């Protein structure tokens with residue numbers, strides 16, 4: 001059995017479960033990280049039964065810096081083949097109506113934890129001459145979005161940070177990839193406070209397929225789905241006032 005591990009954050013739901021399934025199907029042992037232990041134990045049992053891999057469930061609130069320490073140590077010590085920084089959440093509401101606590105948690109999870117975990121994993125990957133840091137961004141990274149101001153800015157950070165890391169690691173055998181899904185069928189919108197927003201959604205499995213296709217082609221980032229790709233790239237040609245007006249409409253309908 002392989003000694004290497006894939007670490008998947010946000011592995012209790014949505015995209016994280018699909019990433020964990022893909023890694024196990026590819027033969028990697030899987031560390032599942034999130035807060036919901038029961039959900040992760042069910043996923044882990046299914047991975048062991050279906051794929052014969054080892055699993056480790058870590059219940060960690062990744063917004064808590066002290067609680068992240070165990071995971072940081074694990075990333076430094078184990079042979080980690082893939083770190084998939086997938087845990088994240090957004091909020092759909094006016095900036096001044098979102099609590100300060102929620103805004104800080106959103107940044108801590110989507111930006112600070114992702115950066116700290118990447119920093120913990122890269123040196124070991126470099127010493128082994130292989131590995132992949134997969135950071136889940138969003139198509140929200142491509143424009144400012146009223147009613148999702150903090151989320152869109154945080155995901156822009158993930159895209160820029162990861163693309164720069166890709167540039168630093170390019171010749172080392174270690175890869176970095178930012179994944180930009182558009183609306184996808186998960187718990188994301190319910191957790192963001194608007195379950196009914198953006199009904200035309202892709203599946204987690206489609207996002208995972210796009211991820212591993214892009215990883216195989218050594219891309220710095222990937223936008224999942226043809227329509228999402230077209231929207232992300234044409235956005236750059238549109239003046240900011242129009243971009244923002246369209247983004248607000250799309251985020252809230």
Ligand SMILES: NC(=O)c1ccc[n+]([C@@H]2O[C@H](COP(=O)([O-])OP(=O)(O)OC[C@H]3O[C@@H](n4cnc5c(N)ncnc54)[C@H](OP(=O)(O)O)[C@@H]3O)[C@@H](O)[C@H]2O)c1
Nearest residue numbers: 010012013014015034035036062088138183184186187188
């Ligand atoms: N779905 C979309 O439309 C969409 C589009 C673009 C990007 N994304 C991104 O995709 C990623 C995965 O989200 P999803 O769509 O799969 O949504 P989801 O179903 O809500 O899953 C979010 C995952 O993050 C975990 N998580 C949330 N807060 C956490 C915390 N404080 N500590 C540890 N884990 C935490 C959740 O687990 P627990 O609650 O058990 O902790 C859950 O496993 C996110 O980064 C999201 O921003 C989603």
